[in-house]
Amino acid sequence: MKTETNELTGSQRSTRIRKTLLFATIAILVIVACFAGYTVISLYTSLRSINPNAGSAESSLNLQERINILVMGVDSRDKNDPGRSDSIMLIGLDPVSGTMSVMSIPRDSRVNIPGHGYDKINATTNPDYFTDGGVQLLEKTVESMIPGIRINYYTKANFAGFEQIIDALGGVTINVEKAMYYKAEDTLIDLKPGVQHMDGKTALDYARFRHDAIGDFGSWGGEEYGRVVRQKALLKAIVAQTTALRNVWKLPPIIRAVESAVVTDLLPNDMLRIALAFKNTTDKQVTTVTFPGAPGYIAGGSYVIPDLEALRTNIAPLFSPVLPTD
Secondary structure, three states, X not given: OOOOOOOOOHHHHHHHHHHHHHHHHHHHHHHHHHHHXXXXXXXXXXXXXXXXXOOOOOOOOOOOXXXXXXXXXXXXXXXXXXXXXXXXXXXXXXXXXXXXXEEEEOOOEEEEEOOOEEEEHHHHHOOOOOOOOOHHHHHHHHHHHOOOOOOOEEEEEEHHHHHHXXXXXXXXXXXXXXXXXXXXXXXXXXXXXXXXXEOHHHHHHHHHOOOOOOOOOEEEOOEEEOHHHHHHHHHHHHHHHOXXXXXXXXXXXXXXXXXXXXXXXXXXXXXXXXHHHOOOOOHHHEEEEOOOEEEEEEOOEEXXXXXXXXXXXXXXXXXXOOOOOO
């Protein structure tokens, strides 16, 4: 009589292992697909939330010409508080070559504000100062100051949110060029010179420090100095250190931080298209542009006085819509 057994032959065991591996692989792929889908949906939802008009505006993005984005850091603690522009940066993107040009505009620049005459440029964004104050007035002012360019989009961030974004990125490494110390009732900046990895608060201290002999902006020998230089150095460091984060898996915490801090008129689809165009860009492809101007006094007021001829002849071509040809 033949004895029954539950033992499997080698062939049967091999078949069962293959089936188990196949089912496990399918399960993992399903989980990954679900997570990726959830992440993309969450990302898109977050991007919509930082553009108040995302549901009604139509895209005008053209990836065959230069894209100029006006970036503002405002001295408010809430993204809905207009505040004054504590930092202003013009970023020109070349989608074809994946390169960027970055110019800081000193907040004390004496400019001709359309409809209002001459004043400091950072006053343009505050409706308590001008009745039509806001981003559009700042855009008009910059376009008037640099003839021939067009501001395509803006991005505005408050400083509390800036800290959160840097923290979400895992911090940023900066070579602090000198000791920086400032103490006030609610502020303490105490940075030592040398290379250091900064959290969001420390990076913000570095970017905002102007309590030295130079202050916000200084210019001599064809070079610029002061806080505007640190702001551009910080931007280049962020570009250099975030290449590993530019994938959908690592974006959610960063996007959540951006969502709480940033307001923009870029549409979600356009943000993603620009991100794809610049996904391989490194700090080597970021050119920092010196603002042509010098500190001075007019009628007892302290300003940075722009060199209008240099803005027209040297700066405007770097931010004009037409891309350079080979």
